[in-house]
Amino acid sequence: MAANFEYYRIFYYVARYKSFTKAATFLMSSQPAISRCMKILEHELGCMLFIRTKKGVSLTPEGEALYNHVSLACEEIFAGEAILKNTSGLQGGVVRIGTSETALQVFLLERLEHFHSLYPDIKLRISNSIPPESNNDLKNGSIDFAVVSTPTGASKPLAETELCQLQDILIAGNQFKELQGRTWHLEELKKYPLICLGKGTKSYSFFERLYSSYHLALTPDIEAASTDLILPMVKHNFGIGFLPESSAAPAIQAGEVFQIDLADQIPLRSICLVEDPKHTLNLAARRLREMLF
Structure with a gap:
């Protein structure tokens, strides 16, 4: 390219506004500086690009031909810049998270709700994955980080950070009232x-x-497909079941x-953040990660 791209950018705005003065205002420059750049561009291209008129400027046939190409290039570049600004900022972009059933219900959902209320334009990609699947996804870059319950099975280069602890309890519905009022061993409860x-869940x-x-x-x-199903089935006396204490508390x-x-x-048990320290997070993913602590 014979001329500096900046000259083509200035040419684009002069042609668009049909005025050196308006282009200078938009570009936060001076009219003489804009005129000087256009004279240099005309000299390097060996032709006149503008015809000065009382109302401003108009394009010569050569200028029209050049503008048809320069306008397409500039608009593509400007569109690319806008995409990068949105992706790397907090006005857009995607955060990809792997999570286990328990970690999602007990810990992550509340934080995702808060994050979404603050940054509604950021897209969330949530995959239901448990170690070792989530660890493999981290290593191949399919997810930004994972929030899972222990044991995570994380090993170098992956790093594990505890986010909270959870206590599981055994609960029953009101048709099992005989189980209240005393302490039981698990072996004594085999008949219930x-x-x-x-199987396959953490x-x-x-x-x-x-x-x-x-x-x-x-x-x-009864093997439930999700944690959400255990509480209603216990309520309706299908059997006794284990749940994290925080999940069972409202029903109790x-x-x-x-x-x-x-x-x-x-x-x-613990809910942990598992991540690859070598993986660079975009701004949106970094902000959500901060909100986990």
Whole structure:
């Protein structure tokens, strides 16, 4: 390209406004500086581009031919700049998150709601993934970060940061009133139907290890497809079930279900942020990450 692109940009605005003065105002420059640049461009191209008139300027045939091409190029460049500003800013863009069922319900949904209320134009891509799938997605760049329950299985180069702890409790509906008023061992509750998330979920693996630690086999009578289904099924007395304490609290306070006191201790679980420190987040993803803490 013989001439500096800046000259073509100035040419675009002079031709668009048909005025050196209006172009100078828009570009926050001076009319003499704009005129000087156009004289240089005309000299480098070896032809006149503008005809001066009382009302401003008009394009010569050569100027018209050049404008047809320059206008397309400039508008494409300006459109690209706008996309980058939106993507890298907080007026647009996409945040891609991998999350497990429990982490979404107990921790992430509330923060996503707050984030969306502040930045409604940012698109959220939420995938229901658990380790090792979420860890693989992080390594190949399919997601920006993951919010999952422990154990995460994260290993270098991935980093794990605890966001909160959760305590699971065992609950029952009102048709199981005989379970109130005393403390039970898990082995004593084997005769009661158990509702649990299905095999392949982190919750199932967690409770399978819990039962195994007490030399018991986890044999749920009903395997629920999501955490959302456990509470209504317990309310309607299909069986007893484990839920995070924070998820069960409103129904307990309303008298719809009650907590079964256990002699066997249920270990605390954690909700963790898992990320690849080498992956550079866009501004939107960085802002959501900040709001997790």
